[in-house]
Amino acid sequence: MALLPNIGNSEEIETREANEDLTYQLVYSREFSSPFALKPLDSSYQFHFISGISSLLPTVTGVLGRYGAMGLVKTSVKVMTPKRILYLLTKRGEIVHSGWLNLGFCNFYPVKSGDVVVGPIWTAEAERGKGLATSALQLALNEMINNGRSGFFYIDTTHDNLAAQHVIEKSGFGPPTATFVETDHGWEVHERLQNRSRENISE
Numbered sequence: 001m002a003l004l005p006n007i008g009n010s011e012e013i014e015t016r017e018a019n020e021d022l023t024y025q026l027v028y029s030r031e032f033s034s035p036f037a038l039k040p041l042d043s044s045y046q047f048h049f050i051s052g053i054s055s056l057l058p059t060v061t062g063v064l065g066r067y068g069a070m071g072l073v074k075t076s077v078k079v080m081t082p083k084r085i086l087y088l089l090t091k092r093g094e095i096v097h098s099g100w101l102n103l104g105f106c107n108f109y110p111v112k113s114g115d116v117v118v119g120p121i122w123t124a125e126a127e128r129g130k131g132l133a134t135s136a137l138q139l140a141l142n143e144m145i146n147n148g149r150s151g152f153f154y155i156d157t158t159h160d161n162l163a164a165q166h167v168i169e170k171s172g173f174g175p176p177t178a179t180f181v182e183t184d185h186g187w188e189v190h191e192r193l194q195n196r197s198r199e200n201i202s203e
Helices: 010-017 053-080 132-146 162-173
Strands: 024-031 045-050 084-091 094-103 116-123 152-158 178-183 186-192
Touching: 024 162, 045 053, 045 132, 053 084, 053 094, 084 132, 094 132, 116 132, 132 162, 152 162
Parallel strands: 116 152
Antiparallel strands: 024 152, 024 178, 045 084, 084 094, 094 116, 178 186
């Protein structure tokens, strides 16, 4: 989930830092210009890159089983827009991993038209710990890069979701570039980090 940077003053942030119950969100961003060299996916799994109704059709049974009839309708509407792409891993027709790519927009912080915001992503509990999330994310990024989308890619997760952080960093994003903190006034930028931080994450 991406987050809105409503900025408070430094005194407010310092006060909130002292609160051990604060929830932090880590934001990762990186520019990719060349595809990843990937190991072949286990033959038990099939990767699906869904950017329209025609590419959704082979997965309808799996989407219906995972999201239900209303979820299928909502998914169909989303992939019909030019700014939403769904990627899936299926196993014997059942969805075991899913993720969304949001092209050039984010509901919570500003990004540029050529950027891609990843999320949300999900892996079936029985399939976790097998590296599927990393493989699927890199396959999805490769699809974007091979199709000429080589701007900045964003993804975020909570500070206590160590599994997601491992997936993100292993997928090539490296360390986070910014952190956000939840306050009574919404989400605020807590800290800009070195390396690949981006001007269009507002301070």
